[in-house]
Amino acid sequence: MKGKRFVFAKHFDGVPKKSDFELVEEEVPPVKDGEVLFQALFISVDPYMRPYSARIQTGTTMIGEQVARVVESKHPGYKVGDNVVAYFGWRTHTVLNPDKNINPLDNKPSKPYILPDFGGVSLSTALGVLGMPGNTAYFGLTKLCEPKPGEVLVVNGAAGAVGSLVGQIGKILGLRVIGFAGSDDKVKLLKEKYNFDAAFNYKTKDVTEALKEAAPEGVDCFFDNVGGVMSSAIISCMKLYGRIAVCGSISAYNDDPKKPTLAPIIQPSMIFKQLKMEGFVVSRWLNIWQEGIAQNLQYIKEGKLKYEETVYEGFEKIFDAFIGLFKGENTGKAVVKI
């Protein structure tokens, strides 16, 4: 049997190119004692892959998380038909001893996690609302923004995997939620499907003007997915003792490191408004990971949390899915169905 994988062939220069990857087709090795053969069902593409790529060695399989199914097992902990979520990278087939799997992001052991029965919810959600992005939204908002009912929350990248959940969890917690996204269709979705109180297309509406209209008394909580000029504008509209969760800075991921994005100074706002700003990587909450997933699943079952996925069909579409993140192509979580 043949399997396919994408090899990270060349470090990106600006916007990633298809030629930075090499598609390799090779024989899937036989399964030895203690090993399992996993077949990918869904592969995740995520913005972090772009900045993180600076640390990847060329010639290795491109990094990433996937949902895979056990198709052969010589390991007592995994049976044929089990579905797992694991950091196997951009590959269709993986043969390994699960006890020895290493997550290349932190070089720590990372056992493929057997998914429970999702009861009709698509397995792809293990890469989105019921996985890393869902927990990023849930823990990032609740732990760092310290939200209180009646407060004003602003989120950018608001129609994406993380942002759309941040805004809805904010609404569940009783906040007034304002979102920024990159198209009129996304703005409509934020208001009509996700119940945001206000939403704006940052490509056609000045951010400061938008906040003067939608939050004349200022912003209490800011969940920042974008960074740069937009973030400086939002920070300048914050209230005394506001809190900022720095989640991502996608606006600068394709920048030339020698010519980084410049944005208006934020220190005067930080000082005079006495703001609190904290960056995070969601893995800091690994010890309570399942709490976040259980909470988001509960919200879904109660009809309080909705989600979208942009599904690309076919292994060879991974590059298009990945690059689509930087063009605003996706609404909700971008995944590739294998």
Ligand SMILES: NC(=O)C1=CN([C@@H]2O[C@H](COP(=O)(O)OP(=O)(O)OC[C@H]3O[C@@H](n4cnc5c(N)ncnc54)[C@H](OP(=O)(O)O)[C@@H]3O)[C@@H](O)[C@H]2O)C=CC1
């Ligand atoms: N700290 C952590 O642990 C984690 C951080 N993150 C970060 O969260 C952010 C959102 O991730 P995720 O939800 O998975 O991705 P998204 O699903 O939001 O996809 C990316 C979106 O970003 C927007 N975007 C792209 N380029 C720009 C730009 N130049 N300016 C403004 N918006 C832009 C686009 O939407 P639009 O049409 O609105 O422009 C695009 O659809 C990222 O910065 C990511 O790195 C994610 C997971 C964990």
Ligand SMILES: CCCCCC(=O)/C=C/[C@@H]1[C@@H](C/C=C\CCCC(=O)O)[C@@H](O)C[C@H]1O
């Ligand atoms: C400027 C880059 C910001 C990236 C933000 C982001 O999207 C993070 C996503 C994490 C991702 C982090 C990967 C490696 C972090 C290594 C930290 C370290 O110890 O150096 C991955 O863990 C999935 C998301 O949690």
